[in-house]
Amino acid sequence: MTNVLILFAEDRAxxxxxxxxxxxxxxxxAILVDGDYQIEETLDALVDACRGADVILLANDTYSQEIAPRLAHRLGGACVGDGVGVARVDGRVRVTRQVYGGKAHAVVEVRRSPAVLWLRARSFSGGAAAASAAELSRDPGARSGRRSTRIVERNVSAQTxxxxxxxxxxxxxxxxxxxxxxxxxxxxxxxKMLxxxxxxxxxxxxxxxxPPTWQVGQTGKKVAPELYVAVAITGASQHMAGISEARNIVAINIDPDAPIFKHARYGIVDDYRKVVPLLRERLTNLGNHEGKR
Ligand SMILES: Cc1cc2nc3c(=O)[nH]c(=O)nc-3n(C[C@H](O)[C@H](O)[C@H](O)COP(=O)(O)OP(=O)(O)OC[C@H]3O[C@@H](n4cnc5c(N)ncnc54)[C@H](O)[C@@H]3O)c2cc1C
Incomplete structure (x- = not known):
């Protein structure tokens, strides 16, 4: 039983x-892949590096989501995505996924080895093993005949x-x-204040x-913060699918019947243009008060 973790550069997962x-x-x-990779070369190298593993774990970043199914196919295994729980039962790997916008869980048993899984990494409490990851060694010239795609340009958005x-x-x-x-x-x-x-x-x-990179939900990012403040968001199931792992949801909405309130720990029914300035004022006062103590 060997697990391989595939980590991308600067990955906090x-x-x-x-x-x-x-x-x-x-x-x-653990294997570390640098951020400036070419997919075909990386897949070739990962196929070699992952041989012998029966579980391969990746995070929920775009690189991992691109690589996981292709790696599973090349290794003759199976891929399951968006897992929030894993277990080994009678030697078989089981993955828990959320369905119906987080209202229910599906448990998927993986029947082919290796199981290549990409997971919502923040759903798992931290383990110790990932500290020393070996860098993936790649041969840029290797098997270049198979290269069907190549990244020709990268535009990195200024991400602070x-x-x-x-x-x-x-x-x-x-x-x-x-x-x-x-x-x-x-x-x-x-x-900024928070x-x-x-x-x-x-x-x-x-x-x-x-920007589209801000989108949270079924077709956006899946997040798991301690605090998610949903302002003027109705709480459609496709949005909730992205925040079902949030620990505390605060909703600000003008409509008392907005579905988001069913999921919120705290709710404020009013125009956000009234509520948000009051919150900022309160935080400023709290900051001043703390400063004087
Ligand atoms: C296949 C598919 C995938 C999808 N994927 C996603 C996804 O990943 N993420 C996602 O978010 N959606 C997704 N959607 C869209 C989703 O169904 C909803 O249409 C969308 O989430 C609605 O966004 P909203 O709540 O911002 O807008 P609206 O539904 O228009 O809600 C606006 C809310 O603002 C409130 N409001 C208005 N004015 C104020 C005010 N002044 N102060 C306070 N509250 C106010 C209203 O009461 C209302 O509740 C998907 C849909 C489909 C079909």
Whole structure:
């Protein structure tokens, strides 16, 4: 029984993946892939590096989601994505996934080896094993005849924050924000005060008010913060699918019947343009008060 963790450069998922590996038991080794990779070369090298492993664990970043099914295919194994739990039962690997927007769990038994799994790494408490990852050694010239795709250009967006998937506090806005000004003038100052990262519903992203990378939900990012503040977001099941692992949800919505309130630990029914400035004022006062102590 060998687990292999595949980690991408600057990946903060290492501890979570190591925690998942601990739950599976057996030996664990970690492989580090640098961020500037070519997919075909990397897959060739990973096929060699992962031989003998019966479980291969990746995180929920875009690199991992691209590589996992292709790696499973090349190794003759099976791939399961978006896992929030893993276990080994009677020698078989089982993966728990959320379905129906987090209202139910499906347990998938993997019948082919190796099991190549990408997981919501923050769903697992940290394990110790990932500290010393060996760098993946690649031969850029190897098997180049098989290369069917090649990354010709990378445009890295100026990212000042950590990945949204790793954020502890998230301020998220929906269509009810009304435009980019609301994000810029109301939500972003609040996020700065809380050391939070910004996110949004698909409606707000599709409207072009905020970057598509902010989208949380079924077709966006799956996040697991300690605190998720949903401002003017209705709480559609596709949005909730991305925040079902959030520890505490605070909802601010003008509509008392908005579905988000069913999931929220705290709810405020009012116009966000009234509530958010009050929250900022309160935080400023708290800060001043703390400063005087
Ligand atoms: C296949 C598929 C995949 C999808 N994937 C995603 C996904 O990944 N992520 C996602 O988010 N959505 C996704 N959606 C879309 C989803 O169904 C909803 O349409 C979307 O989440 C709605 O976004 P919203 O809550 O911001 O907007 P709305 O539904 O328009 O809600 C706006 C909310 O703002 C409130 N509001 C209005 N004005 C104010 C104010 N001044 N103060 C306070 N509250 C106010 C309203 O009461 C309302 O509740 C998907 C849909 C499909 C079909």
């Amino acid at each position: 290492a501890q979570g993946l190591a925690g998942a590996a601990e739950q599976l038991g057996g030996e664990t080794r 924050h950590a990945r949204l998937e790793d954020a502890q506090v998230i301020i998220s806005g929906g269509r009810g924000i009304g435009g980019p000004e609301g994000f810029r003038d109301e939500l972003e100052p609040l996020a 050391g939070a990262q910004m996110a949004a519903s698909r409606a707000a992203c599709d409207a072009g008010w905020v």
